Structures are given as structure tokens and as C-alpha cells.
Amino acid sequence: xxxxxxxxxGAASGYLLETRGLTKIFGTLKxxxxxxxxxxxxxxxxxxxENGAGKSTLVKMLFGSLEPYSGEILWNGQAVRITxxxxxxxxxxxxxxxxxxxFDALTAAENIALSLDRTTPIGTIAAKARDLSTTYGxxxxxxxxxxxxxxxxxQRIEIIRCLLQTPDLIILDEPTSVLTPQEADRLFETLxxxxxxxxxxxxxxxxxxxxxxxxxxxxxxxxxxxxxxxxPRQETAASLARMMVGTEVKTAERTPHAAGIGAELLGVHGxxxxxxxxxxxxxxxxxxxxxxxxxxxxxxxxxxxQGEFFEALSGEVLQDKxxxxxxxxxxxxxxxxxxxRRLGAAFVPEERLGHGAAPRMRLSENxxxxxxxxxxxxxxxxxxxxxxxxxxxxxxxxxxxxxVRKSAPDPEAAALSGGNLQKxxxxxxxxxxxxxxxxNQPTWGxxxxxxxxxxxxLIELARQGSAVLVxxxxxxxxxxxxxxxxxxxxxxxxxxxPIAEATFERIGLLMGGAEPGHAAAQRENA
Amino acid sequence: MRLELVKRPGRSKLFSALSxxxxxxxxxxxxxxxxxxxxxxxxxxxxxxxxxxVTQLWxxxxxxxxxxxxxxxxxxxxxxxxxxxxxxxxxxxFVIGAILGSVLPVVFPDTQGAWVLPLMLVMGMIGGAxxxxxxxxxxxxxxxxxxxxxxxxxxxxxxxxxWLVRGPWxxxxxxxxxxxxxxxxxxTLAELLPMQGRANLGIVFAxxxxxxxxxLISKTLKGFExxxxxxxxxxxxxAGFRLNRTVFFAFLLSGALAGLAGxxxxxxxxxxxxxSISPGYGFTAIVVAFLGRLNPLGIVAAxxxxxLTYLGGESVQTALGVSDKVAxxxxxxxxxxVLGCDTLINYHIRVVASPGGDGxxxx
Numbered sequence: 030x031x032x033x034x035x036x037x038x039g040a041a042s043g044y045l046l047e048t049r050g051l052t053k054i055f056g057t058l059k060x061x062x063x064x065x066x067x068x069x070x071x072x073x074x075x076x077x078x079e080n081g082a083g084k085s086t087l088v089k090m091l092f093g094s095l096e097p098y099s100g101e102i103l104w105n106g107q108a109v110r111i112t113x114x115x116x117x118x119x120x121x122x123x124x125x126x127x128x129x130x131x132f133d134a135l136t137a138a139e140n141i142a143l144s145l146d147r148t149t150p151i152g153t154i155a156a157k158a159r160d161l162s163t164t165y166g167x168x169x170x171x172x173x174x175x176x177x178x179x180x181x182x183x184q185r186i187e188i189i190r191c192l193l194q195t196p197d198l199i200i201l202d203e204p205t206s207v208l209t210p211q212e213a214d215r216l217f218e219t220l221x222x223x224x225x226x227x228x229x230x231x232x233x234x235x236x237x238x239x240x241x242x243x244x245x246x247x248x249x250x251x252x253x254x255x256x257x258x259x260x261p262r263q264e265t266a267a268s269l270a271r272m273m274v275g276t277e278v279k280t281a282e283r284t285p286h287a288a289g290i291g292a293e294l295l296g297v298h299g300x301x302x303x304x305x306x307x308x309x310x311x312x313x314x315x316x317x318x319x320x321x322x323x324x325x326x327x328x329x330x331x332x333x334x335q336g337e338f339f340e341a342l343s344g345e346v347l348q349d350k351x352x353x354x355x356x357x358x359x360x361x362x363x364x365x366x367x368x369x370r371r372l373g374a375a376f377v378p379e380e381r382l383g384h385g386a387a388p389r390m391r392l393s394e395n396x397x398x399x400x401x402x403x404x405x406x407x408x409x410x411x412x413x414x415x416x417x418x419x420x421x422x423x424x425x426x427x428x429x430x431x432x433v434r435k436s437a438p439d440p441e442a443a444a445l446s447g448g449n450l451q452k453x454x455x456x457x458x459x460x461x462x463x464x465x466x467x468x469n470q471p472t473w474g475x476x477x478x479x480x481x482x483x484x485x486x487l488i489e490l491a492r493q494g495s496a497v498l499v500x501x502x503x504x505x506x507x508x509x510x511x512x513x514x515x516x517x518x519x520x521x522x523x524x525x526x527p528i529a530e531a532t533f534e535r536i537g538l539l540m541g542g543a544e545p546g547h548a549a550a551q552r553e554n555a
Numbered sequence: 556m557r558l559e560l561v562k563r564p565g566r567s568k569l570f571s572a573l574s575x576x577x578x579x580x581x582x583x584x585x586x587x588x589x590x591x592x593x594x595x596x597x598x599x600x601x602x603x604x605x606x607x608x609v610t611q612l613w614x615x616x617x618x619x620x621x622x623x624x625x626x627x628x629x630x631x632x633x634x635x636x637x638x639x640x641x642x643x644x645x646x647x648x649f650v651i652g653a654i655l656g657s658v659l660p661v662v663f664p665d666t667q668g669a670w671v672l673p674l675m676l677v678m679g680m681i682g683g684a685x686x687x688x689x690x691x692x693x694x695x696x697x698x699x700x701x702x703x704x705x706x707x708x709x710x711x712x713x714x715x716x717x718w719l720v721r722g723p724w725x726x727x728x729x730x731x732x733x734x735x736x737x738x739x740x741x742x743t744l745a746e747l748l749p750m751q752g753r754a755n756l757g758i759v760f761a762x763x764x765x766x767x768x769x770x771l772i773s774k775t776l777k778g779f780e781x782x783x784x785x786x787x788x789x790x791x792x793x794a795g796f797r798l799n800r801t802v803f804f805a806f807l808l809s810g811a812l813a814g815l816a817g818x819x820x821x822x823x824x825x826x827x828x829x830x831s832i833s834p835g836y837g838f839t840a841i842v843v844a845f846l847g848r849l850n851p852l853g854i855v856a857a858x859x860x861x862x863l864t865y866l867g868g869e870s871v872q873t874a875l876g877v878s879d880k881v882a883x884x885x886x887x888x889x890x891x892x893v894l895g896c897d898t899l900i901n902y903h904i905r906v907v908a909s910p911g912g913d914g915x916x917x918x
Binding site for chain 1: 790795
């Protein structure tokens with residue numbers, strides 16, 4: 030490779046990229062504290078850490094989105110300053126973001142063209158993209174409209190966009206969080222091929238199994254500091270988790286059904302919804318039933334109708350017919366979210382800030398957000414005056430129950446870390462002891478300790494006789510807590526598969542939409 | 556080289572509270588520079604502008620007369636702006652409130668009794684609220700932009716008033732002047748301390764309204780709804796609040812308060828309807844609302860400050876012979892510095908050395 034000539038001191042160390050004492054401070058928070066990272070040529074290097082460990086901050090400094098406070102970055106042994114993303118690209122650093130920045134209404138090739146210099150004609154880009162897609166086993170039609178593509182395909186666009194700039198180091202941020210197991214396998218093959226060509230990959234993930242599977246070395250971060258370097262293949266998933274979290278991580282325990290499965294508390298019968306916009310998912314004749322004592326998991330790749338399904342269940346969007354959704358036997362399709370809550374239902378949406386909680390409001394005010402209707406007598410006094418004493422007391426109780434860590438007595442929601450806010454939002458609903466609990470992505474972006482606590486709480490709620498519906502893209506999580514798993518794909522829901530019969534393989538195929546035997550298809554055939 | 560606004564990790568409580576005072580100080584400094592450029596002694600000019608108009612008791616009364624409508628309207632607007640509802644038409648609601656409230660003393664000038672005035676006030680509030688309901692309905696039903704509709708309705712209201720006082724409601728014994736009959740004593744808002752000055756019950760209403768709205772916004776569930784819908788509507792929807800209800804509530808409340816200000820002005824300070832009954836109170840109140848940081852108690856202070864800039868403008872015009880536009884300059888500078896200080900509380904300025912490339916990449 031051409032780089033061999035100019036390696037200089039880099040040749041001695043053999044590192045493509047090295048950081049020394051890289052530090053970034055936000056206010057009083059040291060997001061990265063003297064981080065040393067060394068990436069060899071031709072290796073897949075994993076960056077492990079819980080949410081808030083400083084991974085994203087570190088990567089942003091490498092990609093030029095943030096400027097380091099102190100410390101240095103060495104590229105091929107030479108100190109460099111990366112002041113902005115285009116400087117990073119010039120050096121040979123490419124990045125595939127966790128959240129894609131693609132325009133739905135443009136084709137794949139047009140989206141790629143947007144990130145390149147303006148002189149290249151679109152035909153050339155399409156041809157190059159097609160070449161790359163065959164070379165690296167990334168099947169993609171450059172002329173396809175992004176809005177019509179699956180998430181896995183969109184990710185391929187991002188990867189090809191990145192490869193077109195022929196980077197030496199590719200940074201991938203949580204690439205498998207949106208993929209089916211089968212799609213992830215294909216991605217790993219691509220990564221291995223890139224490694225064989227001598228490219229280096231910085232792979233950010235908290236999924237330990239895949240890190241063990243494809244990574245050559247790992248740097249573990251905790252609270253902004255590097256706590257360990259290791260060879261993930263020599264470690265067990267448990268030992269990696271211990272390094273990440275600092276303590277032993279408990280997995281949730283699915284306790285046996287004490288009272289057994291009872292009557293249906295949540296019923297969905299032929300729920301159909303037209304797409305709200307050009308790129309949103311319609312819901313097609315969804316049926317399900319969640320009974321007392323049961324946790325039903327809904328698996329699926331992101332963007333297959335989970336959000337639309339949640340909105341329909343919560344009553345943020347009303348149904349055409351009242352009996353499309355039943356809560357505790359009552360048809361609620363035409364009732365709003367407050368009425369559904371009064372019937373004993375509780376809801377936790379996927380997005381915490383701006384949906385489940387108002388970011389600039391205090392925790393106590395965010396308690397009122399979802400509880401003012403159900404606990405009107407407790408929280409609201411004469412003339413509509415809020416009983417702040419009762420609200421504060423309940424807030425403190427939830428904080429204590431769920432071990433919510435916070436820096437002030439009653440901070441704004443946005444001031445909490447993602448995991449702590451999620452614990453509060455879940456605790457806010459659990460505190461009511463709801464009969465029906467519907468949660469979308471309960472532990473998305475939540476650290477392992479908090480996630481275990483949330484999962485355990487959901488299981489316990491079901492065991493006390495509630496019906497729990499969990500929509501999640503995290504299969505490990507669903508296998509950990511569900512009594513049965515159904516899969517949503519393209520707005521259709523499969524029949525639930527009892528956990529004893531469910532395998533990753535089987536669920537994965539359903540997530541990809543491959544297996545015939547979707548509930549709706551079966552009904553049509555019958 | 557370019558300047559960038561970089562968001563601060565947190566807001567300083569101290570500086571959030573100090574911001575209006577810093578802005579006022581900066582306004583004084585800039586005003587001093589302006590006066591010295593005009594060839595006047597800056598200290599003496601500032602004294603004439605800010606001190607002299609409030610040295611005598613009757614002048615304090617004049618201040619209260621100017622501040623009352625500003626405060627009444629601004630506390631209503633604060634509810635709107637907190638709810639992210641952009642009512643720009645308070646001037647129109649003020650005028651319609653004045654007109655509907657005046658039906659009794661103009662059309663039935665002989666009615667007497669203690670009930671006349673309260674009924675006028677209630678009708679004024681109904682008039683303002685009904686007029687505000689128009690843009691609220693248009694927004695809720697057709698999703699029109701309430702900034703445009705409420706603003707356009709201001710001119711409709713003003714022309715309607717002009718037509719009334721020149722046409723059907725003109726005083727038959729008024730020598731063809733475009734004005735209505737003088738209101739009877741029982742239709743006139745009482746002066747508080749007639750021995751000292753002209754201030755009437757309007758300022759009392761304004762202070763009571765400020766306290767009530769403060770309680771409403773910060774202590775009640777309805778106020779919570781307003782704040783949630785204004786700051787994160789999706790979370791508000793999740794809470795079970797309905798956007799249209801909040802829109803109507805905010806418009807009706809602010810319309811009623813503007814209408815009350817209108818009838819108070821007519822039955823108190825003026826005593827009859829005439830083609831122009833407001834020196835732009837409905838618009839100046841927008842400045843008052845933001846200067847008071849959308850907090851009703853802050854608005855009381857801000858209302859007094861802006862009332863003072865009106866009086867000070869008149870004062871320097873007579874004493875120093877400078878243009879009465881000076882008042883406008885002071886109002887503008889005040890708003891500019893307040894908004895500037897507020898921005899710098901949330902952001903700090905970073906000087907970025909020119910990187911050469913077009914390195915703006917979304918991340």
C-alpha cells in the first residue's frame with residue numbers, strides 16, 4: 030500500500046491511528062478523560078462501553094465533529110488535527126452513523142452524490158456504487174428510492190457512501206442495532222472482506238457476542254476512561270460485561286407463573302390503519318391477545334410499523350371501530366389516551382425526550398404528564414390547583430423504587446442520563462400498578478445495569494397479574510423476558526410463538542419477512 | 556473567520572434573573588452615547604428621560620394609566636406565547652372589547668345604576684374573547700397561520716371602530732366630531748385617588764390579572780397543559796391534552812384580557828369612543844410580554860418600564876427639543892438587549908478560524 034512509504038514512526042509502532050491522553054470536557058463533565066486508543070492496520074477494533082461511557086464523544090473527536098480539549102491524535106504515527114469531518118475524510122477516516130442521514134424521496138445514487146464533490150456525474154456514481162456493491166457483497170440497486178428500502182438496505186447505502194471515499198479506517202456506530210440476525214451475518218462478511226484488504230475498522234457496539242465473534246481487539250470504556258484493552262476472543266461475554274459495567278451484571282430472571290395465565294386484558298382485533306404519510310407504515314389486520322400474567326414480545330426490524338402500532342394502542346391515534354382494541358374487555362378504539370389510562374392501561378413510548386417526557390420540565394412535572402388523568406384526586410385539588418406536595422412525594426417514591434440517579438432534588442428531564450430517565454418513566458407507570466402495560470423499546474440506549482432492572486420489573490408486573498406487551502428490536506431482551514414472541518413485519522403481525530419453541534433463527538426469518546405463515550397470509554388462504 | 560453560537564451545557568440561574576437588569580443598564584449606556592452624539596449632556600438627558608417623569612405624584616398616576624393596558628394585555632399574551640400560540644392581534648381584540656363594552660353607554664346613555672359598569676366590563680371581555688375566537692377557530696379547523704389572521708383582524712377592528720364613530724354611533728350633539736357621547740358617571744371607571752391624579756381601577760385590574768395568571772400558569776393543571784403543549788406538543792398529546800383546546804383557551808383568555816383593557820381605557824382614561832383609542836398598546840404589549848420573560852410578575856415590571864419610555868419620550872421632547880422618535884429608539888434598544896442577553900445565557904460565542912473547506916457535515 031502507498032502508506033508504507035510515509036509511515037515513519039508509525040511503522041515502528043504499526044498503528045494506523047493512535048490517541049494519547051485525548052480529553053473532552055463539557056461543563057464539569059469529563060466525557061473523555063485521557064483516552065488512549067490504538068488501532069492497528071487491518072484489524073477490527075471494538076470500542077465497548079455502556080451508554081454515556083464516552084464512546085460517541087471519542088468517535089466524534091476522531092471524525093472532526095468535536096474538538097478535543099487536550100491530548101493528541103496520531104495518524105500513521107504523525108500528529109494530526111482533525112478540525113472537521115471533511116478533514117477526517119481527507120485523512121482517510123470514514124464513518125457510518127447509527128442514525129442514517131438519507132433523504133427518503135431521493136434514490137440511493139442521489140443520496141450518495143450529496144456527500145461527494147459536486148463535479149462527479151450521477152451516472153459515474155451509480156456505476157461505482159454498483160461495482161462496490163458486488164465487490165463487497167452489499168446488494169443494492171442505486172436507482173431505488175430510499176423510502177422504499179429496508180433499514181438494512183439503507184445501511185448499505187451508508188456503507189457504500191463511506192467506501193467510495195476509499196477510507197483506511199471505517200468507523201461503524203452500533204451497526205447491527207437495526208438489522209435482523211441474517212442481515213447482521215451479511216454485514217460481518219463484508220467487514221471481514223474489508224479487513225482482508227488491510228482496512229481497519231473501529232466497531233462500536235454493546236452486543237458482546239458479535240464483538241467476540243468478529244473483533245480482533247477491544248478497548249473498554251467506562252465513565253469516560255479507558256478501563257481495559259483486551260482480546261475479546263479470549264474473554265467470555267460475562268467477563269466483557271463486567272469490564273463495561275464494573276460490577277457483575279444480572280440478567281433478568283423469568284420467574285414461574287405463580288397464579289398462572291388468566292383472562293385476556295389486552296385484545297387487538299383486526300386493527301388496520303392507513304399510512305399517515307408517504308413513508309410511514311400501514312397496519313394490516315393485526316390481531317393479538319395478551320392475558321393476565323403474560324409478557325408478550327413483539328420483535329421486528331425498526332420501521333416496520335412498531336411506532337404506528339404503539340400510537341394506535343395508546344390512543345394517541347384513534348381507530349375506525351371501537352372494538353379494534355379492547356382493554357380489560359372494554360372496546361376502546363374510539364377513546365383517547367386518558368380514557369384508556371383510566372381503564373388501567375399504561376404506556377411507555379420509544380422516544381423518551383419529547384414524547385414520554387417533556388425535556389425542559391422537572392421530574393415532578395413529568396410525573397403529572399402521564400398521571401394527571403388517572404390520579405386526578407390525588408394530584409389535583411380545588412380550582413385545578415396542583416397538589417405539589419403529593420406530586421413531590423410520589424416522585425420521590427418512584428425515584429427511590431427505581432434507583433433513579435440525579436444531580437438535583439427535582440431536575441429537568443433532559444438533565445438525566447438516558448437510562449435514569451427511562452427508569453423514571455417506567456417507574457412512573459409501574460407505580461400505578463397498571464393492569465395493562467405497553468412498552469416500546471424499554472431499554473433502548475439504557476446501560477446494562479438499568480436495563481436488567483427494567484426487565485425484571487416488567488416480569489414482576491406480569492407475575493402480579495398484569496398483561497405486559499413489549500415492543501423491542503433487541504432480540505436478546507425479548508428472549509429474556511417474553512412468554513411468547515410475535516414478529517411485526519411490513520405492518521403485519523405474525524402469530525405469537527411460545528418462548529419454548531422460539532429460536533433466533535425462526536424469529537430472524539420472520540423479521541426478514543421471508544417465512545410464509547404470517548398470520549394475515551394464513552387467514553387469507555383459509 | 557466566523558462566529559458560532561455554541562449551546563451552553565446549562566443555564567446560569569443567576570444570569571437568567573439578572574438578564575433584564577443587564578439589558579436595562581446596557582440600554583442606558585447606549586442611550587447616553589446617543590444623547591452625547593445629539594450634542595446633549597448624556598447624564599442630564601437620561602435624568603430628564605427616566606427620572607423627571609416620575610418625580611411627582613400625579614406623574615406616577617400617568618405612569619399607572621399607561622402601564623395598566625400594557626400589563627393586562629401582556630399577561631394574556633404570555634399565556635399564548637407559553638402555549639406556542641402566536642396571537643399578534645391583541646390590538647384588534649382591545650378595540651372590539653372597547654366597542655362591545657360601550658354598547659350600553661352609547662346606545663342606552665340614560666341607563667343608570669351600579670350594575671352598568673360591571674356589565675360593561677364583562678361585555679368588553681366577551682367582545683375581546685369573541686374576536687380572538689376567530690383566528691383560534693381558523694387555526695383549529697383549517698390550520699391557518701394565526702400570526703397572519705390575528706394581525707389582519709386588527710385592521711378590520713380599527714376600521715370598524717372608525718366607521719362606527721363617524722356613522723351610527725356619532726354623538727348627535729357633537730358638532731360632527733367623529734366621537735360618541737361622553738359616558739355617564741355610572742359608566743365611568745372610578746379614579747382611585749382623585750385628589751392626587753387620574754389613575755383609575757384599570758391598574759388594579761392589571762395587578763390582579765397578573766397575580767391570577769401567575770397562579771394559573773405555575774400552579775394549576777391548566778397552566779401545566781399550556782406549558783407542555785407549548786414546549787413539547789408530542790409529550791402533551793401523550794399526556795392526553797388536545798392541541799385545539801389549548802389553542803382556544805389561550806386565544807380566549809388573552810382576547811378577554813385585551814378586551815378588558817380596551818373597555819377600561821375607554822371608560823376610564825378617555826370617557827368616550829373616538830377613531831383612535833390606543834397608541835398601539837396591543838403591539839407594545841408584545842414587547843412587554845417578552846421583556847417580562849413571559850412571567851406575569853415580570854410583566855408588571857416590564858409594563859412599568861415601557862410606560863416610562865412613553866412618558867420619557869414626551870419629557871425629552873419638551874425639555875430638550877429632541878425628536879419624539881427617541882422613545883421608539885429606547886423601546887427598540889431595550890428589546891434588542893434583552894433578546895441579546897437571553898441568547899447569551901443559552902449560548903456562548905466561539906470564534907472559529909477559517910477552516911478553508913466547506914466542512915459542514917451533519918453528524
